[in-house]
Amino acid sequence: MALSNTEQVAAAKANLDAFSELSGKVFEGVEKLVALNLQVVRSTLAEAQEKLTKAPGATDPQQWFVLQAGFTGPFTEKSLSYGRQVFDIASATQAELTQLAQAHYERYNGRVQTLVEEAAKNGPAGSEVAITAWKSVIAATTTLCESLQKTAQQAVQVAESNFDAITATASKAVRSNPEPAPVAEGAKR
Known part of the structure; x- marks a missing residue:
């Protein structure tokens, strides 16, 4: 069964549209990740600059340790938040790609079923066994994809x-140990 040029062009256009749709979703996810990373870098640099401007004012070791604790405590919380946001972006992108792939699969499956039905109508006598086998393969493939x-x-x-549990x-x-214990006055060197 040969396809006409019109059918081949339509199939090529459909494949190109599907590729464009999928790559568009991937680029949307990448854009979200880039925006998140820029936001994190911007806020981290601003916080570091703020902490570093306070560093010359630390005159004793206790103040210095408190200043250092100010770097690590919020960093852990922000790292957890960042990881959560990255996971959310990845999950959303994966869900959109799955939805697109499912829609394209359903369209393709519909075309194959139509093709098999047409073959059944126009097939020679005795081709019922082959048509039944094709329908069985299509049903098995659909079940596999759903699974x-x-x-x-x-x-x-x-x-x-x-x-979520790890976070x-x-x-x-982090909340139970927000800052290190203050250094005792006698512990100074």
Whole structure:
């Protein structure tokens, strides 16, 4: 069964549109990550500059240790927040790509089923066995794709719950030890 030039052009255009759609979603995710990274760098530099302007005012070791603690405590919380935002961006991008892939698969599957139905109508006598086999293959492929999609969604949910648990534990640990103990006056050298 040969395809006409019009059908080939339409198929090529559909493939190009699908590629453009998918790459557009990937670039949107990358843009979000770049914007997040720029925001983090900007705020980190501003905070570092603020802390460094206070450094010359630290006249004794206790003030110096308190100043250093000001660098590490918020850094841990911000790192956890950053990781969460990166995970959210990645999850959202993955969900959009999955949705696009599913839509394209359903369209393609519909075209294949139409092709098989047309072959069944126009096929020679005795081709019923082959048509039934094709329908069985299509059904098995659809079931496999649905199963893979469900498995991928479950893996993302498990990863997200694990990330939430790790973030909660780390955040709780940071909150329980916000600053180092002050240095005793007799401990100065």
